[in-house]
Amino acid sequence: xxxxxxxxxxxxxxxxxxxxxxxxxxxxxxxxxxxxxxxxxxxxxxxxxxxxxxxxxxxxxxxxxxxxxxxxxxxxxxxxxxxxxxxxxxxxxxxxxxxxxxxxxxxxxxxxxxxxxxxxxxxxxxxxxxxxxxxxxxxxxxxxxxxxxxxxxxxxxxxxxxxxxxxxxxxxxxxxxxxxxxxxxxxxxxxxxxxxxxxxxxxxxxxxxxxxxxxxxxxxxxxxxxxxxxxxxxxxxxxxxxxxxxxxxxxxxxxxxxxxxxxxxxxxxxxxxxxxxxxxxxxxxxxxxxxxxxxxxxxxxxxxxxxxxxxxxxxxxxxxxxxxxxxxxxxxxxxxxxxxxxxxxxxxxx
Amino acid sequence: xxxxxxxxxxxxxxxxxxxxxxxxxxxxxxxxxxxxxxxxxxxxxxxxxxxxxxxxxxxxxxxxxxxxxxxxxxxxxxxxxxxxxxxxxxxxxxxxxxxxxxxxxxxxxxxxxxxxxxxxxxxxxxxxxxxxxxxxxxxxxxxxxxxxxxxxxxxxxxxxxxxxxxxxxxxxxxxxxxxxxxxxxxxxxxxxxxxxxxxxxxxxxxxxxxxxxxxxxxxxxxxxxxxxxxxxxxxxxxxxxxxxxxxxxxxxxxxxxxxxxxxxxxxxxxxxxxxxxxxxxxxxxxxxxxxxxxxxxxxxxxxxxxxxxxxxxxxxxxxxxxxxxxxxxxxxxxxxxxxxxxxxxxxxxx
Numbered sequence: 001x002x003x004x005x006x007x008x009x010x011x012x013x014x015x016x017x018x019x020x021x022x023x024x025x026x027x028x029x030x031x032x033x034x035x036x037x038x039x040x041x042x043x044x045x046x047x048x049x050x051x052x053x054x055x056x057x058x059x060x061x062x063x064x065x066x067x068x069x070x071x072x073x074x075x076x077x078x079x080x081x082x083x084x085x086x087x088x089x090x091x092x093x094x095x096x097x098x099x100x101x102x103x104x105x106x107x108x109x110x111x112x113x114x115x116x117x118x119x120x121x122x123x124x125x126x127x128x129x130x131x132x133x134x135x136x137x138x139x140x141x142x143x144x145x146x147x148x149x150x151x152x153x154x155x156x157x158x159x160x161x162x163x164x165x166x167x168x169x170x171x172x173x174x175x176x177x178x179x180x181x182x183x184x185x186x187x188x189x190x191x192x193x194x195x196x197x198x199x200x201x202x203x204x205x206x207x208x209x210x211x212x213x214x215x216x217x218x219x220x221x222x223x224x225x226x227x228x229x230x231x232x233x234x235x236x237x238x239x240x241x242x243x244x245x246x247x248x249x250x251x252x253x254x255x256x257x258x259x260x261x262x263x264x265x266x267x268x269x270x271x272x273x274x275x276x277x278x279x280x281x282x283x284x285x286x287x288x289x290x291x292x293x294x295x296x297x298x299x300x301x302x303x304x305x306x307x308x309x310x311x312x313x314x315x316x317x318x319x320x321x322x323x324x325x326x327x328x329x330x331x332x333x334x335x336x337x338x339x340x341x342x343x344x345x346x347x348x349x350x
Numbered sequence: 351x352x353x354x355x356x357x358x359x360x361x362x363x364x365x366x367x368x369x370x371x372x373x374x375x376x377x378x379x380x381x382x383x384x385x386x387x388x389x390x391x392x393x394x395x396x397x398x399x400x401x402x403x404x405x406x407x408x409x410x411x412x413x414x415x416x417x418x419x420x421x422x423x424x425x426x427x428x429x430x431x432x433x434x435x436x437x438x439x440x441x442x443x444x445x446x447x448x449x450x451x452x453x454x455x456x457x458x459x460x461x462x463x464x465x466x467x468x469x470x471x472x473x474x475x476x477x478x479x480x481x482x483x484x485x486x487x488x489x490x491x492x493x494x495x496x497x498x499x500x501x502x503x504x505x506x507x508x509x510x511x512x513x514x515x516x517x518x519x520x521x522x523x524x525x526x527x528x529x530x531x532x533x534x535x536x537x538x539x540x541x542x543x544x545x546x547x548x549x550x551x552x553x554x555x556x557x558x559x560x561x562x563x564x565x566x567x568x569x570x571x572x573x574x575x576x577x578x579x580x581x582x583x584x585x586x587x588x589x590x591x592x593x594x595x596x597x598x599x600x601x602x603x604x605x606x607x608x609x610x611x612x613x614x615x616x617x618x619x620x621x622x623x624x625x626x627x628x629x630x631x632x633x634x635x636x637x638x639x640x641x642x643x644x645x646x647x648x649x650x651x652x653x654x655x656x657x658x659x660x661x662x663x664x665x666x667x668x669x670x671x672x673x674x675x676x677x678x679x680x681x682x683x684x685x686x687x688x689x690x691x692x693x694x695x696x697x698x699x700x
Contacts, residue, residue: 087549087687090542090680097683099637134541136488138517151551152513161511163502163521167488169514170545191484192440195520199437201501287449330440333447337437 003128003174004083010122011080011129018073027061030072032120033262040258042306047269048256051120067104071114072121074103079118079129086150088130088170091115120262127173127220137221138165138191140198141209142182143228145175163198165212173220180232183207184349185225187271189215189240189249193329193340202341206349209234216249216257222266225253229268236268237349242276242286243326244298247316255307274348278319281327284344287334288325295326353478353524354433360472361430361479368423377411380422382470383612390608392656397619398606401470417454421464422471424453429468429479436500438480438520441465470612477523477570487571488515488541490548491559492532493578495525513548515562523570530582533557534699535575537621539565539590539599543679543690552691556699559584566599566607572616575603579618586618587699592626592636593676594648597666605657624698628669631677634694637684638675645676 014030021028033039034054041052058069078097082089089097095111098104105111115126126132143159149171156178159166166172186208188194194212197203203210209228211221229236238253240246250273260266281288291299302308303317320326332340364380371378383389384404391402408419428447432439439447445461448454455461465476476482493509499521506528509516516522536558538544544562547553553560559578561571579586588603590596600623610616631638641649652658653667670676682690 081687085687088545089687090540090545092540092678093542093546093680093683096637096678096680097687099681099684132545136514136541138486147513149513150549157512162507162516162519163497163499164486164517164519166512167514167517169512171513190440190442191486192443195438195440195482196443199500287446328442328446330443330446331449333443334449337431337435337439337447 007122007124007128008080008083010124011076011083014076014122027059028069029060030058030069030121031055032058032117035116035120035262037258040261046264046267047254048267049258049261051262068114068117071098071103071105071111072117074098074101075111075114075118079126079131082130088132090132090134092134094131116262123262125219125223125263125265127170127223130170132170132220133218135214135218136167136169137214137217138194138212139168139172139209139224140165140194141185141203142180142207143177143209143232144179145172146178147171147175149174159209160203165194165198165210168211168218168221168224170220173224177228177231181207182209182228182232182234185209185211185228185234185236186345186349187211187213187217187225187236187238187253188329189213189246190329193239196338197341200338200341202345205341206345213238213240213249215245216252219260219263219266222253222268225271226265226268229271236271237274238271239274239329239345239348240276241326241328242278242281242288242331243291244295244302244317244320246276246329247273247320248298248302251302251307251313274345276327276329276331277316278323278325280344281323281325281331284332284335286327286331288327288331291320291324291326296321357472357474357478358430358433360474361426361433364426364472377409378419379410380408380419380471381405382408382467385466385470385612387608390611396614396617397604398617399608399611401612418464418467421448421453421455421461422467424448424451425461425464425468429476429481432480438482440482440484442484444481466612473612475569475573475613475615477520477573480520482520482570483568485564485568486517486519487564487567488544488562489518489522489559489574490515490544491535491553492530492557493527493559493582494529495522496528497521497525499524509559510553515544515548515560518561518568518571518574520570523574527578527581531557532559532578532582532584535559535561535578535584535586536695536699537561537563537567537575537586537588537603538679539563539596540679543589546688547691550688550691552695555691556695563588563590563599565595566602569610569613569616572603572618575621576615576618579621586621587624588621589624589679589695589698590626591676591678592628592631592638592681593641594645594652594667594670596626596679597623597670598648598652601652601657601663624695626677626679626681627666628673628675630694631673631675631681634682634685636677636681638677638681641670641674641676646671
């Protein structure tokens with residue numbers, strides 16, 4: 001597996017550099033990109049956040065650095081063990097494992113940050129080291145994937161196999177698409193809509209790969225969407241609740257998040273948000289609720305966010321502010337059980 | 351599908367009774383078991399909570415009852431539509447759909463309660479009407495299930511098919527086990543441990559069906575565990591975090607919850623909690639944290655709970671109080687990546 005080779009050799013390079021310093025009787029140091037907001041740059045060309053040129057040094061000769069230096073080296077060695085044993089680990093598991101080696105983290109937040117440090121240092125996402133969060137999205141559609149994980153190498157799975165959908169876990173993220181009848185990807189926020197689209201055979205009607213996001217999806221989900229988009233040439237449509245939070249799910253899929261600015265390959269720049277827009281709430285007479293203070297505050301933040309600088313997004317924000325209301329995806333149920341499939345989606349997916 | 355027939359005929363009986371009252375020029379009334387704490391009875395024989403004899407009347411001639419009467423009749427009619435169309439619905443979806451019919455619920459909590467009313471009235475669980483929550487557990491193991499849902503009738507799925515596990519959704523809950531090499535069910539609280547058990551092929555070593563509970567599992571998960579236990583004659587082992595909350599997950603699997611006292615078939619009375627017990631924390635030298643106030647308060651509640659009246663459970667509570675510490679399942683990582691599989695589980699599963 002070339003990805004595994006790449007990850008292992010990045011870890012080996014890291015280890016070799018440290019050992020060489022010691023052999024040269026120097027204190028090893030590590031240099032990684034700064035992740036402070038001051039070093040976040042919006043790259044107009046790739047339409048996503050990237051890290052700027054600021055650098056942070058972890059110097060083992062500095063008493064104040066020695067703890068974070070050690071933590072980082074330990075995380076790298078844990079990642080190497082995972083790769084060599086063909087295991088995956090949750091972030092939580094990694095945190096607990098540290099104690100076995102006398103490496104101390106104050107809490108899981110600290111070990112999570114150290115994992116991010118390793119990503120920055122190597123330029124490789126933690127998923128490629130076998131480290132995943134516990135949350136999972138689901139997927140369903142007419143695509144066959146070929147597994148690469150140990151014990152399943154070369155085995156194919158048809159993504160319509162389980163009518164409940166398949167979880168996007170470590171095995172599916174590292175699988176390769178080998179066959180497809182799909183023409184587009186339809187990513188939806190809620191599990192109820194995901195189930196309805198499966199049951200009504202909307203996946204067949206729209207030739208769609210369905211993805212259940214469940215709020216802001218795990219990075220693995222965004223990574224798989226991007227891969228299916230690139231490898232199978234599938235346009236991506238994102239269908240969320242009609243509120244600032246739903247809109248932002250779509251925006252993060254297109255332009256990335258500040259937290260993952262150091263990782264490439266997670267965004268699908270031409271993913272399209274198909275609603276629920278403020279305009280849809282009026283047009284389809286959807287049952288709606290007033291925007292609350294948190295919603296309004298979020299709209300203010302988004303209006304100043306560089307990812308919303310295009311006029312189309314400023315318009316969406318303006319429309320919500322004018323309407324002062326929000327609606328969930330399920331609101332289409334007002335017009336009947338299958339309305340969203342029979343009417344709304346065909347109108348929105350060109 | 352005989353279950354579907356049973357559900358439909360219960361709804362038909364309900365509708366017929368209402369229509370007959372009207373034909374007789376009487377105001378229709380509905381009588382259902384009371385669900386207040388005063389009507390909760392612990393049944394020593396079945397070792398679970400059941401409802402007592404108290405009854406609640408919904409009288410359509412009473413202005414104060416007319417709203418809840420109408421809501422209940424609407425939920426019944428929605429359930430009938432779902433069954434006839436072969437659809438499922440999330441509880442959230444049901445809530446939003448009500449607006450289409452001018453039926454008002456103050457919030458989803460109210461529509462959820464009305465669904466529970468329908469369960470009490472008919473004695474049938476909402477899953478049999480196609481109504482599910484959005485949360486899903488996962489399953490993995492050497493069992494083949496045969497689907498009964500529309501579009502998948504008669505199709506078999508091998509539960510080792512996806513190395514990420516399969517979601518326990520509407521389709522799997524209504525499927526029938528047709529083949530099995532499994533000798534036991536091992537239900538685990540955390541996703542990290544679930545993945546580790548798959549990757550290390552612990553399912554093969556223990557001939558185990560693995561279930562990821564993820565905290566207190568959805569009812570559908572408990573229902574499937576009970577069915578696999580009964581149909582395949584599999585003992586159930588529950589492996590949770592070592593704290594009052596983990597212990598109670600195991601206890602609810604055995605003895606049921608107060609909230610579902612009106613539903614039978616969810617409990618597996620002989621399911622066994624294999625830890626993490628307070629004793630294990632000491633015995634395996636697990637990294638642990640002090641119990642906090644919420645944990646201690648929970649221990650006090652459980653010590654008075656009828657489901658903990660056996661001395662074995664009082665002992666578990668006493669041990670936690672004496673040790674004053676708790677540990678997560680992942681704490682076994684202290685002793686190495688596969689320790690939980692190589693050492694702990696073999697010692698615990700006889």
